Amino acid sequence: MNELVFFINKVLISGAVSGSIYAIGAVGVTLVFSIMRFAHFAHADQMTFGALIVFFLTALFPGSGAALGIPTPLLMLPLAMAVTALLAIGIDKTFYKPLREHGVKPIVIVIASLGVTLMLQGLIRLFSGTSSRSMYIEETKAIFRLDLPFDLAARPLVITEPQITLIVFTLLAVIGLHLFLNRTRTGKAMRAMSDNVDLARVSGIDTNKVVMVTWVLAGSLAAAAGTFLSMDVSLSPDLSFFLLLPIFAAAIVGGVGHPYGAIAGGYLVGYAETLSVFNWTILLRPLNNWFPEWVELPRNLSLVGTEYKIVVPFFILVAVLIWRPTGIFKGKVI
Amino acid sequence: MLAKMIEKFPQGLPVRETLVAGLILVSILLVFLTQGNAYSIRMLVEASCYAIIALGLTIQWGYGGQFNAGVMGFVALGGFCAMLFSVPVNPDFWGSDLPGRLGRTFLWGLAGIALVVAVSRIDRLGVPKKWRNLLTIILALLVWMIFRSLFDPLADAIESEAGFVGGLGLPAWIGWLMGGLLAGMVGYFIGHICLGLRSDYLAIATLGIAEIVKAFLKNADWLTRGTATVSPLPWPTPGPGELGFILARSIYLAITAIMIVAIFYLLQKAYNAPWGRMIRAIRDNEISAQAMGKDINKRRLEVFVFGCVLIGIGGGALTTFNGIFDAQGFLPLNHTFLVLVMVILGGPGNNLGTILGALLVYIIWVMSEPLALLVMQLVVDLGSNWFAWEAPDNLSSRALQARVFVIGLLIVLVLRYAPKGLMPEKTQQVN
Numbered sequence: 001m002n003e004l005v006f007f008i009n010k011v012l013i014s015g016a017v018s019g020s021i022y023a024i025g026a027v028g029v030t031l032v033f034s035i036m037r038f039a040h041f042a043h044a045d046q047m048t049f050g051a052l053i054v055f056f057l058t059a060l061f062p063g064s065g066a067a068l069g070i071p072t073p074l075l076m077l078p079l080a081m082a083v084t085a086l087l088a089i090g091i092d093k094t095f096y097k098p099l100r101e102h103g104v105k106p107i108v109i110v111i112a113s114l115g116v117t118l119m120l121q122g123l124i125r126l127f128s129g130t131s132s133r134s135m136y137i138e139e140t141k142a143i144f145r146l147d148l149p150f151d152l153a154a155r156p157l158v159i160t161e162p163q164i165t166l167i168v169f170t171l172l173a174v175i176g177l178h179l180f181l182n183r184t185r186t187g188k189a190m191r192a193m194s195d196n197v198d199l200a201r202v203s204g205i206d207t208n209k210v211v212m213v214t215w216v217l218a219g220s221l222a223a224a225a226g227t228f229l230s231m232d233v234s235l236s237p238d239l240s241f242f243l244l245l246p247i248f249a250a251a252i253v254g255g256v257g258h259p260y261g262a263i264a265g266g267y268l269v270g271y272a273e274t275l276s277v278f279n280w281t282i283l284l285r286p287l288n289n290w291f292p293e294w295v296e297l298p299r300n301l302s303l304v305g306t307e308y309k310i311v312v313p314f315f316i317l318v319a320v321l322i323w324r325p326t327g328i329f330k331g332k333v334i
Numbered sequence: 335m336l337a338k339m340i341e342k343f344p345q346g347l348p349v350r351e352t353l354v355a356g357l358i359l360v361s362i363l364l365v366f367l368t369q370g371n372a373y374s375i376r377m378l379v380e381a382s383c384y385a386i387i388a389l390g391l392t393i394q395w396g397y398g399g400q401f402n403a404g405v406m407g408f409v410a411l412g413g414f415c416a417m418l419f420s421v422p423v424n425p426d427f428w429g430s431d432l433p434g435r436l437g438r439t440f441l442w443g444l445a446g447i448a449l450v451v452a453v454s455r456i457d458r459l460g461v462p463k464k465w466r467n468l469l470t471i472i473l474a475l476l477v478w479m480i481f482r483s484l485f486d487p488l489a490d491a492i493e494s495e496a497g498f499v500g501g502l503g504l505p506a507w508i509g510w511l512m513g514g515l516l517a518g519m520v521g522y523f524i525g526h527i528c529l530g531l532r533s534d535y536l537a538i539a540t541l542g543i544a545e546i547v548k549a550f551l552k553n554a555d556w557l558t559r560g561t562a563t564v565s566p567l568p569w570p571t572p573g574p575g576e577l578g579f580i581l582a583r584s585i586y587l588a589i590t591a592i593m594i595v596a597i598f599y600l601l602q603k604a605y606n607a608p609w610g611r612m613i614r615a616i617r618d619n620e621i622s623a624q625a626m627g628k629d630i631n632k633r634r635l636e637v638f639v640f641g642c643v644l645i646g647i648g649g650g651a652l653t654t655f656n657g658i659f660d661a662q663g664f665l666p667l668n669h670t671f672l673v674l675v676m677v678i679l680g681g682p683g684n685n686l687g688t689i690l691g692a693l694l695v696y697i698i699w700v701m702s703e704p705l706a707l708l709v710m711q712l713v714v715d716l717g718s719n720w721f722a723w724e725a726p727d728n729l730s731s732r733a734l735q736a737r738v739f740v741i742g743l744l745i746v747l748v749l750r751y752a753p754k755g756l757m758p759e760k761t762q763q764v765n
Contacts, residue, residue, distance in 0.1 A: 033534075038534060039534035039535075039537065039538060041403075041537075041541075095746050095750070098750055099749065099750060102750075104749075104753070105399070105533075106532075106533070106534065107399070107401050107533040107534065107537070108749055108753070110401060110533075110534055110537055111401060111674070111678070111745065111749060112745065112746050112749050112750075114403065114671070114674075114742075114745065115741075115742045115743070115744075115745030115746040115749070116742060116746065117742065118667070118671060118738050118739065118741050118742025118745065119738075119739050119742035119743055119746070120742075121735075121738055121739075121742075122735050122736060122737070122738035122739025122740070122741075122742060123739055125732065125735035125738070126732055126735045126736055126739065129731070129732060130731055130732075130735070244541065245538070245541065245542045245545065248538045252535070252538075298483045300486070301479065301483075303475070303478065303479070305553070307549060307552075307553045308546075308549055308550075308553065310542070310545050310546060310549055311546055311549070313542070314539075314542040314543070314545075314546055317538070317539065317542065318527055318539070321527050321528060321531060321535060321539070322527055325531050325535075
């Protein structure tokens with residue numbers, strides 16, 4: 001039983017956590033991809049930027065969350081989301097829009113987004129240094145240990161407060177996004193524009209407004225994902241670095257331009273990562289007596305070591321590109 | 335006199351080229367005057383290695399319009415091969431039974447791959463495709479697990495008994511060529527998957543492969559000693575121990591210069607040959623090139639692999655010159671983005687522009703380090719004297735981060751205001 005609890009802690013919960021973060025990130029990437037038709041590499045750094053804003057605000061008003069009974073970073077999150085959304089719009093206005101109007105190939109905008117990535121990274125490290133910090137300045141992270149009502153399970157289930165908030169936030173974000181895309185005029189305009197830009201323009205849709213709304217969504221979601229991730233682990237400037245590949249893999253697996261696909265892809269990549277670094281020997285050990293004599297359980301029975309975690313999203317990406325380049329949900333952009 | 339000269343250059347005098355070359359010459363002289371000979375020659379050798387790498391990227395981006403965002407990975411592969419082939423033979427390893435065990439394990443691995451491939455063709459025997467896919471995946475995972483359980487103890491044994499596999503004790507230039515070959519093979523793998531799809535996918539996939547190559551080299555202690563690093567790497571020329579820094583580095587510089595000249599000559603030939611015209615036609619108008627009967631995916635793959643080979647060779651030369659193989663020393667900033675700036679600033683598709691761009695950017699890059707520190711120091715002095723501001727202690731590392739910002743800004747500005755670079759590509763007009 002203990003082994004099963006360990007499995008739930010190590011795979012189900014942590015897979016859900018990283019899957020949620022990838023999902024929120026991939027939604028932003030896929031929206032930008034479907035509206036503006038380029039892979040936005042600076043997305044992961046917008047995540048770090050959002051988390052950094054939360055950190056600075058928390059450092060300025062460290063006790064303010066306690067008054068309301070919630071962690072201060074969570075209180076500051078809406079503000080940071082707004083700031084990051086503004087940043088995203090500003091970046092688009094200064095760097096991407098002129099290129100778009102110049103009529104360059106999409107790949108040139110991809111390179112420009114790499115340039116923006118470097119600029120953001122430089123700024124982040126210039127202001128916050130290269131070390132990693134905890135987002136909890138005056139408070140402590142609440143950790144819930146749930147004892148299971150079985151005699152055999154001696155270990156508790158462990159889940160932390162930011163993890164619960166993250167999963168709840170993801171659920172709310174998915175529902176909100178669904179309602180936005182299907183019920184509101186702007187949402188419908190966005191879907192129209194992702195289907196066919198020219199047709200959308202001639203039918204009177206303000207494409208500039210749609211682009212702006214896309215950046216607001218992508219930027220604020222990025223800030224949220226970055227904040228939750230750094231609340232769960234810690235805030236470090238290299239955060240974005242390890243996120244870029246899983247997020248793109250998630251967006252492509254789900255089908256580029258397909259928000260629901262991106263969410264599914266995010267969880268797929270998240271669980272694939274945790275499942276392949278999980279040491280299966282732990283689950284098999286209780287069954288050891290049932291195996292024939294000559295079978296000896298190896299010490300470490302994981303698919304890849306933790307140090308090769310980054311290989312997992314890459315393999316998923318390659319497999320999808322080979323067998324189904326449109327992704328699971330038949331994305332629009334190939 | 336002047337008329338004769340203009341006749342010689344049908345497109346007018348090479349004013350731009352002369353200006354840029356003059357600028358570079360002046361800055362090289364300045365470096366020599368301020369930093370001393372040994373340091374300046376080292377900088378020139380490194381710049382020339384970067385020029386080879388940049389030529390590889392200019393083939394991919396300038397000729398072919400394919401964006402490789404993982405130059406670092408191919409540089410690291412070149413460096414790894416240079417290390418593996420040139421480092422002296424490790425007697426602890428070859429004297430034990432480890433090579434035999436290693437060979438046997440690899441044979442088992444090959445047999446496993448053959449088995450998986452065989453099962454993936456099982457539908458020809460009448461098995462439904464659904465079953466085939468499931469069977470193949472399960473078998474592949476099983477084979478991988480078994481291979482891992484065989485290989486992991488062996489890797490541990492190599493690390494504890496022999497340190498690492500060691501090199502092959504061959505001349506370094508063989509390592510450079512093999513590095514190019516290995517980089518080309520990895521490039522073929524990636525290109526084969528991505529080149530038929532959107533160009534963005536190639537960028538994402540190359541970014542991924544670069545990180546994976548680095549992760550592998552960093553963690554495969556049995557092969558590369560991981561974080562312990564391998565040094566010294568023997569040079570193909572007499573080392574500084576025999577001739578002193580200046581002379582030894584000068585000879586090395588001569589070798590890299592000859593390599594650049596040879597590569598430049600061949601590229602120039604290829605660029606003006608029918609092959610080059612075809613590549614440019616595919617880049618500029620894919621559909622019409624396809625309508626003319628060109629196999630665009632195959633040509634693109636050719637261009638991509640060719641570029642990767644050059645990047646691998648350049649990476650090998652660079653690593654050998656540094657004298658140390660450190661997997662953690664390969665940084666996306668230095669080995670991917672700096673090269674990118676060299677190409678887009680120098681002029682994508684213009685070989686001379688790329689070489690000059692590489693020299694110029696590298697000199698600025700190297701010199702910007704003391705400059706950034708100086709500026710930061712000034713800011714700190716001003717702040718502490720006038721505003722009683724207490725500076726954080728890790729300031730020097732932060733000052734270097736300012737250069738990251740500048741590189742990013744440079745990329746964006748060049749793309750916006752000078753998309754053709756300092757020296758635009760010159761296409762010959764045939765009337």
